[in-house]
Amino acid sequence: MAFEGLTERLQGALSKLRRKGKITETDVNQAMREIRLALLEADVNFKVVKDFIKVVKERAIGTEVLDSLSPAQQIVKIVDEELTKMMGETAVPLNKSPHIPTIVMMVGLQGAGKTTTAGKLAKYLIQNEKARPLMIAADVYRPAAIEQLKTVGQQVEAQVFEMGTDVNPVEIVRQGLAQAALQKNDYVLIDTAGRLQIDEALMQELADINELAHPNEILLTVDAMTGQAAVDVAEGFNSRLDVTGVVLTKLDGDTRGGAALSIRAVTGKPIKFTGQGEKLDQLDIFYPDRMSSRILGMGDMLSLIEKAQQDYDEQKAADMAEKIKENSFDFNDFLDQMDQLQNMGPLEDIMKMIPGMANNPQLKNIKMDPKDMAHMKAIVQSMTPQERENPDLLNPSRRRRLAAGAGRPIVEVNRMIKQFNQSKKMMNQMSKGNFNGMEGLMGNGIKGKMGKMAMNSMVKKQKKNKKKRLKNARRFKS
Ligand SMILES: Nc1nc2c(ncn2[C@@H]2O[C@H](COP(=O)(O)OP(=O)(O)OP(=O)(O)O)[C@@H](O)[C@H]2O)c(=O)[nH]1
Numbered sequence: 001m002a003f004e005g006l007t008e009r010l011q012g013a014l015s016k017l018r019r020k021g022k023i024t025e026t027d028v029n030q031a032m033r034e035i036r037l038a039l040l041e042a043d044v045n046f047k048v049v050k051d052f053i054k055v056v057k058e059r060a061i062g063t064e065v066l067d068s069l070s071p072a073q074q075i076v077k078i079v080d081e082e083l084t085k086m087m088g089e090t091a092v093p094l095n096k097s098p099h100i101p102t103i104v105m106m107v108g109l110q111g112a113g114k115t116t117t118a119g120k121l122a123k124y125l126i127q128n129e130k131a132r133p134l135m136i137a138a139d140v141y142r143p144a145a146i147e148q149l150k151t152v153g154q155q156v157e158a159q160v161f162e163m164g165t166d167v168n169p170v171e172i173v174r175q176g177l178a179q180a181a182l183q184k185n186d187y188v189l190i191d192t193a194g195r196l197q198i199d200e201a202l203m204q205e206l207a208d209i210n211e212l213a214h215p216n217e218i219l220l221t222v223d224a225m226t227g228q229a230a231v232d233v234a235e236g237f238n239s240r241l242d243v244t245g246v247v248l249t250k251l252d253g254d255t256r257g258g259a260a261l262s263i264r265a266v267t268g269k270p271i272k273f274t275g276q277g278e279k280l281d282q283l284d285i286f287y288p289d290r291m292s293s294r295i296l297g298m299g300d301m302l303s304l305i306e307k308a309q310q311d312y313d314e315q316k317a318a319d320m321a322e323k324i325k326e327n328s329f330d331f332n333d334f335l336d337q338m339d340q341l342q343n344m345g346p347l348e349d350i351m352k353m354i355p356g357m358a359n360n361p362q363l364k365n366i367k368m369d370p371k372d373m374a375h376m377k378a379i380v381q382s383m384t385p386q387e388r389e390n391p392d393l394l395n396p397s398r399r400r401r402l403a404a405g406a407g408r409p410i411v412e413v414n415r416m417i418k419q420f421n422q423s424k425k426m427m428n429q430m431s432k433g434n435f436n437g438m439e440g441l442m443g444n445g446i447k448g449k450m451g452k453m454a455m456n457s458m459v460k461k462q463k464k465n466k467k468k469r470l471k472n473a474r475r476f477k478s
Contacts, residue, residue: 090287134179
């Protein structure tokens with residue numbers, strides 16, 4: 001996941017400040033040195049770091065901060081604001097044409113993710129605007145490019161216009177635009193050829209397409225994994241094409257994040273979307289403030305809520321709440337909830353968005369292994385409909401059958417059923433507004449369990465001692 005190293009180091013520097021009561025100018029300078037190193041280490045552009053530190057230091061060393069009640073908090077807030085500003089302040093939507101079609105041209109180096117992003121964008125427009133995009137295959141050099149775009153088009157149910165690889169890309173775009181006019185497509189996405197590095201021929205071809213199509217949006221696709229080099233590439237394209245926006249792909253990869261932080265400051269162009277994975281629904285709108293709060297390890301509740309709302313089904317939620325209240329929540333509902341959770345993406349990413357969880361060191365060892373979810377689903381799926389509706393039927397012999405059916409150890413089946421019953425009880429209590437039930441249950445869960453264990457061991461010890469006493473008495477008697 002991107003930014004991990006940077007988050008740790010920024011938090012380190014800022015938590016040192018938090019631990020101090022009074023903060024002096026020296027403390028601030030020390031923290032700034034550490035933050036500067038952290039940003040350089042994350043491969044952020046040198047000049048961008050210099051400007052950032054200068055502004056933060058100026059703001060942090062004012063008396064209204066150092067003499068305030070919570071100087072450390074103020075400084076964190078300043079860092080967050082300036083980090084957000086560095087990445088562009090607010091989200092910038094896709095440019096829209098006053099009349100159809102809105103024409104978007106995808107440009108970028110080979111392998112940056114243009115074709116994938118074109119597909120993601122088509123899917124996004126179809127889902128959010130009921131759009132009817134036409135994708136134009138203008139990459140005639142990479143043999144598989146046209147096939148790849150057609151496959152992506154099928155997956156997102158968007159039409160692809162192509163004329164094979166023997167026609168000049170400018171001509172393909174001309175004919176594609178004519179078809180879009182005939183069909184009244186509301187969006188045209190032009191997938192252009194990439195090159196391993198910026199070359200004159202590529203740039204000239206893109207300039208010709210730009211001249212012909214007058215796109216409303218020239219989206220520069222940049223692979224975040226290439227770090228600082230990505231920024232140099234962006235500058236190269238921008239100087240020739242006057243790019244209107246950037247898509248930062250592969251942020252799910254193990255990138256230090258420097259490109260995300262530098263590219264806006266260096267090119268002056270907004271990052272509009274980020275790619276968070278190979279799947280065609282892993283395209284996110286870029287929100288500088290949310291990215292900043294994630295980098296600072298403060299979670300990102302807004303995105304989490306949006307993710308949950310994406311396939312949030314009002315009616316389903318109401319039914320679920322009813323079942324919880326009536327205590328009739330069964331394993332079918334449990335399966336639903338697991339599917340819903342799985343749709344929201346990898347559990348680690350979800351946990352990272354929960355404030356306080358994001359920087360929770362425990363998170364590291366609670367490895368949210370997606371296999372665990374799959375195992376739980378397998379166990380539930382090997383239940384009969386009656387068992388799912390009435391978990392009380394699950395006696396030991398049925399549990400043994402489940403374990404065999406799901407290929408999981410019986411201890412895992414028992415643990416899962418126990419967790420299910422506990423959480424069902426907890427949710428039922430909470431649905432009645434009885435939150436102390438939760439501590440109670442959790443208490444029972446934790447203190448209770450500890451208490452029981454302690455009790456059992458005490459009873460055992462007493463029994464053993466009693467036996468010993470009886471034995472000794474007999475011996476002495478004889
Ligand atoms: N992990 C990850 N992989 C991505 C992302 N976006 C694209 N990819 C992968 O990156 C590789 C290149 O993607 P393409 O869309 O073919 O890149 P391109 O820019 O069209 O490449 P050319 O057509 O050769 O210019 C593919 O394997 C994609 O699946 C992303 O956000 N995350």
